[in-house]
Amino acid sequence: xxxxxxxxxxxxxxxxxxxxxxxxxxxxxxxxxxxxxxxxxxxxxxxxxxxxxxxxxxxxxxxxxxxxxxxxxxxxxxxxxxxxxxxxxxxxxxxxxxxxxxxxxxxxxxxxxxxxxxxxxxxxxxxxxxxxxxxxxxxxxxxxxxxxxxxxxxxxxxxxxxxxxxxxxxxxxxxxxxxxxxxxxxxxxxxxxxxxxxxxxxxxxxxxxxxxxxxxxxxxxxxxxxxxxxxxxxxxxxxxxxxxxxxxxxxxxxxxxxxxxxxxxxxxxxxxxxxxxxxxxxxxxxxxxxxxxxxxxxxxxxxxxxxxxxxxxxxxxxxxxxxxxxxxxxxxxxxxxxxxxxxxxxxxxxxxxx
Ligand code: NAD
Ligand code: GLY
Numbered sequence: 001x002x003x004x005x006x007x008x009x010x011x012x013x014x015x016x017x018x019x020x021x022x023x024x025x026x027x028x029x030x031x032x033x034x035x036x037x038x039x040x041x042x043x044x045x046x047x048x049x050x051x052x053x054x055x056x057x058x059x060x061x062x063x064x065x066x067x068x069x070x071x072x073x074x075x076x077x078x079x080x081x082x083x084x085x086x087x088x089x090x091x092x093x094x095x096x097x098x099x100x101x102x103x104x105x106x107x108x109x110x111x112x113x114x115x116x117x118x119x120x121x122x123x124x125x126x127x128x129x130x131x132x133x134x135x136x137x138x139x140x141x142x143x144x145x146x147x148x149x150x151x152x153x154x155x156x157x158x159x160x161x162x163x164x165x166x167x168x169x170x171x172x173x174x175x176x177x178x179x180x181x182x183x184x185x186x187x188x189x190x191x192x193x194x195x196x197x198x199x200x201x202x203x204x205x206x207x208x209x210x211x212x213x214x215x216x217x218x219x220x221x222x223x224x225x226x227x228x229x230x231x232x233x234x235x236x237x238x239x240x241x242x243x244x245x246x247x248x249x250x251x252x253x254x255x256x257x258x259x260x261x262x263x264x265x266x267x268x269x270x271x272x273x274x275x276x277x278x279x280x281x282x283x284x285x286x287x288x289x290x291x292x293x294x295x296x297x298x299x300x301x302x303x304x305x306x307x308x309x310x311x312x313x314x315x316x317x318x319x320x321x322x323x324x325x326x327x328x329x330x331x332x333x334x335x336x337x338x339x340x341x342x343x344x345x346x347x348x349x350x351x352x353x354x
Contacts, residue, residue, distance in 0.1 A: 003213040007139060008224040012159045016139055016220065018213045022166040023051060026100065026127060027058040033161050035123060037096035038063045040088050042111035044071040047103040047129050050172055055102050055127065064100070065091045069110065073253040076106050076145045078154060084114045095119035098161075104130035104177075105137035105258060109152070112143030116158035126163040130173060131181020132259055134165040135188070135215035136237075140223040146253065150315040151245045157228060165216075167209045175295075180259025182294035183240070185211070187266060188218045190287065191236045194333030200290055236335045239327040240266035243350060246313035251304050256297075263296035268349040269327060275349075276341055277328040286332065300353040309350050310343070 002019030017029065030039070039062040043052050048068040056064045067087050069075040088097070101111035101124060108126050115124035126138035144155020170178070182200075189197035196214060203211070219237070226233040244265025248256055256264075270287045273279035288298050326341035 003209070005213060005216045005220050007159075007220045009159060009227055012141075012227075014160060014162050016163040016165065016216050018134070018165045018167065018209060018216060020166065020168045020209070022164050023054050023127070023169065024058050026055055026125065026164055027061060029162055029164060030059065030062065030098070030100075030125060033123075033125075035062070035098045035125075035161065037098065038065065038091075038093050039098050039100055040065045040067055040084070040091075040093055040111075040114075041100045041102050042067045042069070042084055042107055042114065043102040044069050044075065044104070044107050046071040047107065051102060051129065051169060055100065059100065062098075065093065069107070071106075073106055073146070073248075073258065076110050076253075078145055078147075080110060081114050081117070081145055084110070085118055088114075088118060093118075095122060098122055099124035100127055101125070101138070101160075102127045102129065103133070104128065105133045108133050108138050109143055109155070110145060112141070112158055112160065113145055113155055116143050116156040121158065123161045124158070126160045128163065128165050129169040130177060131170060131212070132184050134167070134170070134212050135181065136184040136219060138163045138165070139216055139219045140234075141227070150249055150312060153315070159227075163216075165212060167212060170208065176257065179294045179296060180257040180263075183259035183262040183266065183291070183296055185215055186287070186290050186294075187237070187239050187262065188215050189290075190266070190270075190329055190332055191239050191327070191335035192218045192222075192333065194331075197286075197290065197332050201293070203293075232337050235325065235337050236327055239329065239335050240269045242313065242316055242326060243268040243309070243346065245316060246309045247300070247304065249312035249315075250308035260297050263291045263298065264300055264353055266291065267298050268346070268353055270329070271349045271352050272326065272341060272345060273328040273330065275345065276338060277330045277336075279329055279331065283332050298353075300350070302354065306347060306350050310347055313343075313346065
């Protein structure tokens with residue numbers, strides 16, 4: 001059965017389709033959206049090997065160009081965005097073309113960014129193949145690449161025309177990449193859904209599709225309410241990301257999977273929530289157990305220094321104008337943005353990760 005969740009954004013509204021075997025329907029959905037011209041399927045070396053031929057077959061009426069980037073976070077770079085654009089230009093794709101992002105969050109963020117800047121913006125469709133991408137990154141229109149100074153510092157808001165999440169593609173995820181997806185699911189549960197947090201304890205893989213749909217509904221509601229992160233609601237999705245992004249940057253892209261770094265950021269945010277927002281120790285322990293249940297890290301290796309993490313943190317977009325905005329939870333199921341957290345308290349929380 002296919003589930004559909006709508007992201008309501010006026011003229012930029014679109015549907016997220018979630019179900020088994022949807023890869024074969026990508027061409028049909030593109031046609032229904034009146035997409036025309038040629039398309040570029042942007043994918044990475046792992047996903048391309050597994051799924052590019054099937055996607056290209058489904059999209060054959062759009063004469064697809066397959067562009068493959070190396071797998072991994074390092075491909076989220078301006079150099080790789082340029083490389084993709086140059087291949088599209090050399091093949092004659094123009095403003096009537098569209099992009100299909102086939103892969104995890106790295107491909108989705110990169111290909112979405114290419115769609116945002118190619119001929120000053122062309123349509124794109126997200127076909128996410130990791131849990132992180134299906135529950136989070138493919139939905140909401142945040143696209144971009146990393147800079148030397150920090151994650152996602154170069155980017156654009158550009159909403160996809162559709163998101164097509166084929167849950168069967170998740171079967172080929174290696175165990176570590178499967179587990180990392182639960183960092184963002186646990187984040188959604190902490191900020192919005194105490195019942196889902198409790199249900200996760202008895203997670204059964206047979207129920208993955210409804211779990212993904214439930215997470216997409218959370219993300220879609222937040223994005224619909226605050227598309228450009230101006231009211232503070234969308235900022236709640238950054239729970240665990242301030243310290244998580246800094247750890248990812250300080251460790252060097254590629255050492256941790258994104259979800260693993262976010263898991264450490266969630267531990268730090270939960271620790272700060274105990275000190276600054278009245279989160280009970282019992283709920284903090286429940287958060288640690290849920291992360292451990294999916295083999296996510298809860299301790300920081302000694303060779304990544306606190307100084308390096310604090311230096312990376314200062315370049316974070318969330319520290320705009322030098323003001324610290326930190327997402328805290330007082331109780332699992334709800335969150336808020338605090339302006340009262342100090343850098344010294346964040347430093348202590350990072351130290352407590354050891
Ligand atoms: P990823 O795209 O690097 O995928 C992880 C690994 O799994 C890669 O090696 C990839 O090749 C492989 N893979 C992907 N699908 C596969 C499949 N079906 N079978 C086998 N292997 C497969 O990483 P990710 O965890 O999906 O995404 C992380 C990225 O997403 C980060 O860059 C993060 O910043 C970004 N992100 C963006 C948003 C947003 O709102 N735009 C939200 C959350 C995360
Ligand atoms: N992943 C955070 C956001 O989409 O706002």
